[in-house]
Amino acid sequence: MAPATSQNAARTGVSFAAELMFRDLHLHYGDKHILQGIDLHIQPGEVICLLGPSGSGKTSLLRVAAGLEPQTSGIVFMNGREIASEKVFLPPEKRSIGLMFQDFALFPHMTILDNVRFGLTTMSKVMSKQEALNAIRRVGLEHHVNSYPDVLSGGEQQRAALARALAPRPSVMLMDEPFSGLDTRLKDSIRAETLAILRETRATTIVVTHDAEEAMRMGDRIALLNDGKIVQVGTSGEMYRAPRDLFVASFFAELNVFDGVVNNGVADTPLGVLPVADNGPARNVKIAVRTTGIEVSAAKKEDTGVLGRVTARRFLGDFEQLSLAVSGVDEPLRARIRADELPYDAKDVVIKVRNNDIMLFETTDDNA
Template sequence: MVSDPQDAPVMTTRRTAGVSFAASLTFEDIHHSYHAKETIKGVSLAAKAGEVLCLLGPSGSGKTTLLRIAAGIERQSAGRLMLNGQEISGPSVFLPPEKRGVGLMFQDFALFPHMTIRDNVRFGLTAIPKKEGLIQADAALERVGLSHYADLYPHVLSGGEQQRVALARALAPRPAVLLMDEPFSGLDSRLKDSIRADTLAILRETRATAIVVTHDAEEAMRMADRIALLKDGRLVQVGTADELYREPRDLFAAGFFSEINVFDAQVRGGRVETPVGSVAAGPHPEGKRLSVAVRLSGVRVGEEDGDIPARILSRRFIGVVELLELAVPRCEEVVRARIRADRLPHGLRDVMLSVNERDILLFEKSSSAS
């Protein structure tokens, strides 16, 4: 067994990745059904040439189905798929996967156990002479720092190394679009950050358009130029990490990008009163009932500084931060806060709260059901 990469540098010196001819990939009003159940409900979305687009959402949101439609593994029931403005899947056209110029990297890496690492990488290069394919396979392995493993078999590699082999295989044909389905989900948490950073660096070098499926909002924010948030087969919001975090379209989006307290409130006198403070109602009319989201990170807790008295019910140390549960007057719900660890003396019970207004988000009641 090859030594665990956690005991050694993750990526050795490698060749600069070859450049691909990036393409835009556009989903136009895509619908898909499975056993009479609609799984994709009119999604329109475009991945720009050379960008990393993350499809983000919970299980069952339709993100992997969209990826399979892009790859040609699934066929939509309505709508069109366009590659650089040319229809590759629609009512009258359906190009098979091998004709699309699209690479696919599976969640489980899907390496062939009976093939060497070199032959696994060469598998997608059968359209060119064997000698040339071997040269390109070796170049791809060098790009990911694994050329010294070329004659070994997948079972001797760690999970992180297998992930890099799968990446090399997907990139070897220099696809115009690379599709990646939860590519880091099987990796040890200690290894995930470095492998993800290396992968992103290689994607930038190749300049291929990449569409990455993930259910992890932080991972999407680390990797993506833009994020497409999905729920129940519908597109909720598309934008940069900054846009989706700071200006979530609804309560679902707000809760997906940060931990939140949720309260019911009503506009009175142009303001919205919550158990942890008030905020200007903005464009919401007088008397309007709203859902109020307060980010845990926006709740400030101190011994004296603050506007609202509270009592600590529980505190959980999780490294650099602590999670607090607090009781607040005239509030039946527990208020949660995330603060820097060791900021409060141990054994302290009675504290004062205040909230950063930027961390109070207002949504119409109907929008939370998007």
């Protein structure tokens, strides 16, 4: 694919980005409550990622936004105007929304040019062809204008689907797991190219994903869903550094979790007494430590800190994943360290915890 910044690349037409808002949105399938009081405000031109496990309601919310699924109750607004409520239902073709599905949904009997111009029904043949060609050039597929989808690679089919969705210059782009079918080696470059195109078109964009790293790479903000509810909304930094609960924290980092007691700025844990940013009264808490926050060094005879023993070690390129046996810890302690930081023959180690990677969460029925 030609680089997105190539001087020869045609610029994608600019959209008039729309403000999108969901207010107290509910969706039922029979007795199942799929969406439970969704409130979300998306600014014009913003890229927001809907993140969550399978069955959390991400795709259902996308379908409601597109008009493919009527909500049970609540209101959808676009630019302050009701487009779906008890009184109003604007059909999908009237919403100025572009859709990109997980399987790309290209028509196999049509050329790439005809696929991309398919939705340009209000334009003349000459104008629709020109707009389609512009979109195709922008995603670097001009050499496949007359090809059929079956001769394209997965990455090329993804770009063709993106061109088709953007050709009508939608105010809102909705993308359902758009990179899930791509080869792992291609994902980073395709994501970056897609984001550059979305920025250029200025369309308000919702991306559905179950991959936290993908959400952090793409989204201006992230909305994390679980069981049909939005658990937390924020930037990637806010979600990582200030998670609302253990569920959020575990979605953005691999964790070691312990039961402990916090009292007046310190936490008593199986890894020793750790300083924490909590000066509250004594109480039981869940203590989470990111695997990247565990520092490990070869033990010496004079060491008196928290001692552990390496029980497993996995080389991952730039990093290594360690499993450590520690006295007083029932489960193996996991640590992610830079490759070759620890001598390969080291078995007995000293363990330290970085303060910034310690998080406290109140003990509840949900995370006990």
